[in-house]
Amino acid sequence: MELLKVNNLKTCFFSRKGTAKAVDGVTYSLNSGEVLGIVGESGCGKSVTAQSIMGIVPNPPGMIVGGEILFDGQDLVKLSPKQMRLIRGNRIAMIFQEPMTSLNPVFTIGDQISEMFVLHRKYTQKQAMEASIDMLARVQIPSPHKRVHEFPHQLSGGMRQRAMIAMALSCDPEILIADEPTTALDVTVQAQILDLMIRLKEDFGTAVQVITHDMGVIAEMADRIVVMYAGRVLEEANTIEMFQNTLHPYTQGLLKSIPLLGSRTAGKYRKLTEIKGMIPSLYSLPEGCKFCDRCPHVMELCRKQEPQLFHADNGHSVRCWLHSGEK
């Protein structure tokens, strides 16, 4: 079932340098119970897409200038700030790379989680505190009775991440958006958090949109993947299809440019394929396909006209002229 639909979303930032179209016509949907992965290199518009859904695009300088975000029969773009507050944190929650983005340093962990229950669930203080301890236990924080009275700085990085997840899941949201949830963590702690998130998603039945630049994290977490570049969706497919039958030259390049753990040891040593050039600036994007300056298959048409998203079999879509025959 389609839970959330982002439709032709456009979000811009206005500055003296000009207009940066950070998100420029992004369309995708999130289905109930699934983990949707959004992957792309820095600056491609992943976080701004999430901020747009949550209604937290910094304004000024940013603004949603077009498109719709459909959730439960309403367009989130059109909601008043007051209406949005009833949804944010309650029905759609978000966690960040840096837990201190959502944790307040001057309040205890317990105060902060309780507040969610008081605000959205109308619990009494006492009920809210009990529910908070329960949440801390569910994210496997040891001795939650003690931890609930501690301040964020008293917790280790991994524990803070857990506390933030507890807060995000406290109101049993329908959607959890996780923006680079493990990027700042060490690999053994990352493994703990990924494991926890997969387990909680089953427990709570939450649909998850996970944003990352890490192809490994996306391969392990996501059921379906959206690849972004320069504010656009370049490719979308279910995870296995995306890795087995990669269609877009950019996605192909990304996958071939990563050293694969264990492959040299297994005798599969190969020179990494480079994607030449660099990520284009939003202020000077090429005319046609935004990847054309770096693409090994570029054709004349590519430079002139931007391809649309062509739909192939297996729910696979790709924004590339090489696949214009698809449909």
Place this chain on the structure above:
Amino acid sequence: MNNGKPETKNEEKILKVENLKVHFPIRKGLLSRPVGYVYAVDGVSFDLKKGETLGIVGESGCGKTTAGMAVMNLNPPTDGDVWWKGKKMADMTPSQMRALRRDMQLIFQDPYSSLNPRMTVNQILADPMEVHGMYKGEKRKERIDYLMETVGLSPEQGTRYPHEFSGGQRQRIGIARSLALSPSLIIGDEPVSALDVSIQAQIINLLMNLKSEFDLSMIIISHDLAVVEYLCDRIIVMYLGKIIESASYASLYNDAKHPYTQALLSAVPVPDPLREKNRIILQGDVPSPIDPPSGCRFHTRCPRKMEICEKNEPAMKEFDKGHTAACHLY
């Protein structure tokens, strides 16, 4: 380029590190006596052969950077010795020390903060030559142009300032600077960690080429196990200031002995959704290096801990040639 096998180069050891310790004092006031120490590097021994690339891996705070800095004599060891080309560093004369500074170069993680924003690229590359009085007159510009081309930049770009370059290009400039004085050893401290994936491959390939072209010895410090496997002949795994395992890349990735190495390798998310996961999930975070656990420092998180592990520190044991690990299981 070698095709995956560690080449048996000249067996000459250019670097030898023996029981290296770097402890940082913790003081409450500026001049007061230390109230404790950060045991950042706590008894580390390894060596490096000419032409070899050594990887140092481990999670943040385990002492990788501090060890690298101590090898370059950028922070003085609390204890232990570093030998460079057969000479003990502590006994070096100032002029020998100057030669050493020329011979070992560092590539930083952050290509943004490591380049002086007020200098053009030409000036940045000329600077080390100026300091060491090398490549004078005509020769200097020639050298700069050569360096630019070596790292895949065009000499015309030399008049520009760092902010006019992308992250990947700045990292190339940093690498060009490190090559300026034809060093024998380059230490890269997380040289690709700050870069986007598509740019990482460019820099990894560049490092591979330089290694074979200039017969450089390298130490690559990284938290990324895939990058280290790709680049290095031999790998050291650190945990809380100590080496817990050391092996050729192939023995390490095929046959890790230490439970920490095993967990670390199993925890890396692999970009292949069909790959079977046998993930070992460790409990808790890395403890503080101010008050490291007794016995084996890993015992608080080890899934295979025994009674002895809390009491006695395990000794380094050799398995196959060159494969060592410190663990009571063996």
